[in-house]
Amino acid sequence: MFSTEQEHQLVELDRAEAMSLLASVPFGRVVFTRNALPAIRPVNHLVGDGEIVVVRTRVDSGLSATVRARQNTVVAFEADDIDPIRRVGWSVVVTGFARVLTDPNRIERYERLLRPWVDRVMDTVIIIEPTLVSGVRLVAP
Amino acid sequence: MFSTEQEHQLVELDRAEAMSLLASVPFGRVVFTRNALPAIRPVNHLVGDGEIVVVRTRVDSGLSATVRARQNTVVAFEADDIDPIRRVGWSVVVTGFARVLTDPNRIERYERLLRPWVDRVMDTVIIIEPTLVSGVRLVAP
Numbered sequence: 001m002f003s004t005e006q007e008h009q010l011v012e013l014d015r016a017e018a019m020s021l022l023a024s025v026p027f028g029r030v031v032f033t034r035n036a037l038p039a040i041r042p043v044n045h046l047v048g049d050g051e052i053v054v055v056r057t058r059v060d061s062g063l064s065a066t067v068r069a070r071q072n073t074v075v076a077f078e079a080d081d082i083d084p085i086r087r088v089g090w091s092v093v094v095t096g097f098a099r100v101l102t103d104p105n106r107i108e109r110y111e112r113l114l115r116p117w118v119d120r121v122m123d124t125v126i127i128i129e130p131t132l133v134s135g136v137r138l139v140a141p
Numbered sequence: 142m143f144s145t146e147q148e149h150q151l152v153e154l155d156r157a158e159a160m161s162l163l164a165s166v167p168f169g170r171v172v173f174t175r176n177a178l179p180a181i182r183p184v185n186h187l188v189g190d191g192e193i194v195v196v197r198t199r200v201d202s203g204l205s206a207t208v209r210a211r212q213n214t215v216v217a218f219e220a221d222d223i224d225p226i227r228r229v230g231w232s233v234v235v236t237g238f239a240r241v242l243t244d245p246n247r248i249e250r251y252e253r254l255l256r257p258w259v260d261r262v263m264d265t266v267i268i269i270e271p272t273l274v275s276g277v278r279l280v281a282p
Contacts, residue, residue: 119148
């Protein structure tokens with residue numbers, strides 16, 4: 001049903017529904033501050049135990065540098081699925097501390113479960129612990 | 142052609158191609174810093190004269206507050222179109238100064254061209270002047 005001339009509503013999602021939607025898609029966008037500027041990078045992800053968001057990157061990436069630069073780096077991770085024709089869908093944003101994973105067992109496990117999509121060496125596993133979880137659903141009138 | 146087990150390549154886009162792709166889609170994500178935290182919000186946009194990115198928001202939104210808080214606020218705007226099955230697509234990020242538009246003629250014009258998707262009063266037009274434009278295409282092997 002097309003309804004492009006009508007205005008749709010934004011409905012807030014609760015945390016459980018938002019995390020479930022985030023886990024249902026294979027990629028999102030990590031948002032961070034790099035050299036005092038806002039930065040964003042699409043990346044495939046998974047949601048692991050304890051609702052952590054897991055991504056892989058390179059040791060020399062901007063994301064790695066940002067997370068390694070200091071403890072308690074806060075990043076956001078966004079995923080969405082929006083149909084621009086029907087104008088329905090959802091968007092979820094988690095915000096929380098990011099850190100480079102160092103436990104060899106967990107690194108091995110996540111490297112097995114989360115395969116990079118691109119032909120670059122992805123030698124760094126970063127986890128994001130969601131402190132704030134927000135989400136909206138765009139619904140037809 | 143499905144090729145989910147093969148690793149794809151990232152190819153850099155030039156500025157003209159990146160801006161053309163950004164203009165070809167109806168929505169993206171504005172990325173900014175809010176209370177020292179990274180923030181991201183999906184929003185529909187258009188690319189206007191001089192390659193500016195135009196979005197609409199509410200006067201009381203976090204984005205408005207951020208842009209109004211000081212001159213020369215830098216934000217990023219990202220759009221992408223990625224097929225997670227075939228693992229092909231593109232992502233474009235523009236980074237530049239954002240400001241609230243005040244010229245009544247331009248406000249009227251952009252309000253006519255860019256209709257909000259949601260049933261909220263969108264009383265503020267924000268423009269982003271791209272300083273940095275980067276983009277990548279994810280291509281099959």
